[in-house]
Amino acid sequence: SFRVFVGGAKTTASIKQAIYEDGGRKAARDLMAKRNIVTADNFDMIYWEGLGEAMHSYPQMFRVYVTKHVSHFQGTNRQLSRDASQGVENVCPCCGRRDESTGHITRCKDEGRTEMFEESVDILADFLSETHMDGRLIDCIVTYLLQRGEQSMSSIVHRMPLFTTVARDIDTLGWDCLLEGR
Secondary structure, X not given: OOOOEEOOEEOOOOHHHHHHHHHHHHHHHHHHHHOOOOOXXXXXXXXXXXXXXXXXXXXXXXXXXXXXXXXXXXXXXXXXXXXXXXXXXXXXXXXXXXXXXXXXXXXXXXXXXXXXXXXXXXXXXXXXHHOOOOHHHHHHHHHHHXXXXXXXXXXXXXXXXXXXXXXXXXXXXXXXXXXXXX
16 A cells, blocks of 8 residues: 655545646745745645635636736736737826736725725625624724725734734735735
């Protein structure tokens, strides 16, 4: 009898599938580190299996949108300006800031974009409440999101020791990771 380990885990099913998934995981880790999305050291803090299950529950076109957003290839003026035939300048149409990236869209201080972002956070808060999440944690998440990366989660939960560990993990991964579901 023999045992097969791939990526440090015992394989009990298809060896081929295990090798494929391990290779994909390593490629994703390297790519995300190279693009400064998630450091290689923090990559395994993310619940990738749960993220995959959630993605598979969404319609195909929503999955395409999410993939473009988290890979920073969404239809922002940064991306559109790369094609000279589009005649698009890499400027935010709302606030005039140069380099309209995916990150800028979620942080733009324009009144309309801020209102839309706040409405989205309200919808998330309602959803979290319907799932019976602890109201104190909902308040912390809402406050953290509305700060748009300008305040740490640890500083928000500083008087609530119950949430210290999760706050530290959120701060380690960063605001964008929480916003993008990682």
